[in-house]
Amino acid sequence: METDVYTIDEKNYLLVDKIYNYLYLSNEDDEEDTLILKEDINNSDNFLPLDNEEEFKNALSLFLTKEVEENK
Amino acid sequence: MENNNYNGLNVINPNRTRYEHMISNSTRQRNIPKQSGRSKKRKNKSSMLKRRLVFAGAAISLGAVSVNIIDAATKYFEEQKIVSNTLEEYNTIVKENTHVLTDENGKPIYNGTEVMFMIDTSNIGHWIADQLEQGENEAAVVYGVYSNLPASTEIENNFSDILDAANLSVDWAMENGYTGMNDKNLKKDVRQEYLDEYYNINSDEKKMGGI
Numbered sequence: 001m002e003t004d005v006y007t008i009d010e011k012n013y014l015l016v017d018k019i020y021n022y023l024y025l026s027n028e029d030d031e032e033d034t035l036i037l038k039e040d041i042n043n044s045d046n047f048l049p050l051d052n053e054e055e056f057k058n059a060l061s062l063f064l065t066k067e068v069e070e071n072k
Numbered sequence: 073m074e075n076n077n078y079n080g081l082n083v084i085n086p087n088r089t090r091y092e093h094m095i096s097n098s099t100r101q102r103n104i105p106k107q108s109g110r111s112k113k114r115k116n117k118s119s120m121l122k123r124r125l126v127f128a129g130a131a132i133s134l135g136a137v138s139v140n141i142i143d144a145a146t147k148y149f150e151e152q153k154i155v156s157n158t159l160e161e162y163n164t165i166v167k168e169n170t171h172v173l174t175d176e177n178g179k180p181i182y183n184g185t186e187v188m189f190m191i192d193t194s195n196i197g198h199w200i201a202d203q204l205e206q207g208e209n210e211a212a213v214v215y216g217v218y219s220n221l222p223a224s225t226e227i228e229n230n231f232s233d234i235l236d237a238a239n240l241s242v243d244w245a246m247e248n249g250y251t252g253m254n255d256k257n258l259k260k261d262v263r264q265e266y267l268d269e270y271y272n273i274n275s276d277e278k279k280m281g282g283i
Contacts, residue, residue: 001114014123028113067124
């Protein structure tokens with residue numbers, strides 16, 4: 001399978017999934033190094049960090065819910 | 073450490089610190105140009121599955137899911153973890169028993185379109201059979217899928233032992249309620265991964281007829 005790769009902070013991150021405007025990214029060289037960013041709806045050329053931990057958890061919840069639903 | 077409340081029980085989450093970096097990495101204020109350094113890469117399914125599990129594991133550990141999804145998520149998480157580990161294990165066995173045929177100069181021999189390789193099916197078959205004899209070993213679930221890998225040259229070689237074992241493991245998997253083997257793309261993906269990762273062959277090199 002082919003996936004998008006983004007260079008962030010001089011590290012390559014694979015796009016694991018995209019849900020709404022959230023992007024779930026994983027360091028190509030370190031599976032444990034992950035982050036979630038969001039596309040800027042006002043400027044599609046930018047990624048934005050999540051606002052806070054609550055949004056981070058919400059994004060994780062979206063991911064797991066989708067994962068479980070698709071594997072039922 | 074964090075307190076989560078599941079079904080009225082307070083649970084102190086010892087995994088909290090493990091994910092601090094993930095949280096800070098995601099919420100650190102910065103501006104990231106989306107298009108900088110963007111490219112595409114081919115990755116195998118096993119690799120991507122492991123990465124998905126990190127997110128899934130974080131969601132469960134940090135209590136980022138509602139109580140009613142915990143059971144389903146945990147079941148999914150456990151099943152996928154087994155599959156992921158087994159793919160890695162079988163991958164190693166196949167790699168150890170696969171040898172590229174080379175000419176007198178040590179260069180891989182092509183048959184016109186593909187590099188030619190010899191696979192010791194006996195060793196792989198015996199290994200599969202040993203695993204199956206272990207009965208309740210969940211690893212058998214995915215052997216059938218991965219057995220499709222050496223079967224790519226089935227016509228020229230005798231893979232009956234592997235295919236027999238594969239059929240057994242498919243039956244076993246179905247009887248035990250596993251569904252992950254129904255992915256029709258896996259065989260194709262595995263075969264491509266095999267060529268890309270083990271022998272670093274890309275389409276341009278194939279056209280040139282050598283590495």
